[in-house]
Amino acid sequence: ETGVTQSPTHLIKTRGQQVTLRCSSQSGHNTVSWYQQALGQGPQFIFQYYREEENGRGNFPPRFSGLQFPNYSSELNVNALELDDSALYLCASSTLNDYGYTFGSGTRLTVV
Amino acid sequence: DAKTTQPPSMDCAEGRAANLPCNHSTISGNEYVYWYRQIHSQGPQYIIHGLKNNETNEMASLIITEDRKSSTLILPHATLRDTAVYYCIVRSPGGGSNYKLTFGKGTLLTVNP
Numbered sequence: 399e400t401g402v403t404q405s406p407t408h409l410i411k412t413r414g415q416q417v418t419l420r421c422s423s424q425s426g427h428n429t430v431s432w433y434q435q436a437l438g439q440g441p442q443f444i445f446q447y448y449r450e451e452e453n454g455r456g457n458f459p460p461r462f463s464g465l466q467f468p469n470y471s472s473e474l475n476v477n478a479l480e481l482d483d484s485a486l487y488l489c490a491s492s493t494l495n496d497y498g499y500t501f502g503s504g505t506r507l508t509v510v
Numbered sequence: 511d512a513k514t515t516q517p518p519s520m521d522c523a524e525g526r527a528a529n530l531p532c533n534h535s536t537i538s539g540n541e542y543v544y545w546y547r548q549i550h551s552q553g554p555q556y557i558i559h560g561l562k563n564n565e566t567n568e569m570a571s572l573i574i575t576e577d578r579k580s581s582t583l584i585l586p587h588a589t590l591r592d593t594a595v596y597y598c599i600v601r602s603p604g605g606g607s608n609y610k611l612t613f614g615k616g617t618l619l620t621v622n623p
Contacts, residue, residue, distance in 0.1 A: 402553070431610065440597060440613030441554065454610060488553050490611075498544075499611065501553030 402491050402502035410508045416477045417507060421489030423470040424500045430472040432464060433488040441488055447472055484509045514598045519618040528585040530617055532598030535579040541601060543574060545583045547594040588621045
């Protein structure tokens, strides 16, 4: 059983650019969630995807968007990057009625 | 989801039991208590969850008070690799709109040799 894998592990972007982060779910999991973790803070929920549709969203602006593919992998897209978008981005997968989430190791995004 | 309160940091000697408290005085009847931990620069790791009965697995034990207003995570024999931030989270059962985990700042547990 493979876990959740995220790519890339580190990324440096310039303010105003766009970025795409990728996540492969754990085998058998059909739900993917994304979290943003700023330095020294707990992870903050961005949104969740189930059956290729967004079915929940946290307090993040529309320039944060996502996709889920038929194989349950997912992408997080962020447009018009701002310095405050610098953070660790975490992907978590589960089944919809599961009690535990499996997290990936994250992508460290630095916006300069 | 109910709010939780945890101490910002705790120390524990290697080989001793680590007892991490969590207060969740506004917990509702159908809300579960979850514990996750995050070792530096890694993703959070699920540890255990419970509703009202005490729970034990290969990683830890979870003790929930009878009134469910607080709980304690117990690591029976802490090792240096247990040094991490531990998050106590209260949430409704999975499914539908009950999807997200609301993380606080957690407790930084430092296990000392």
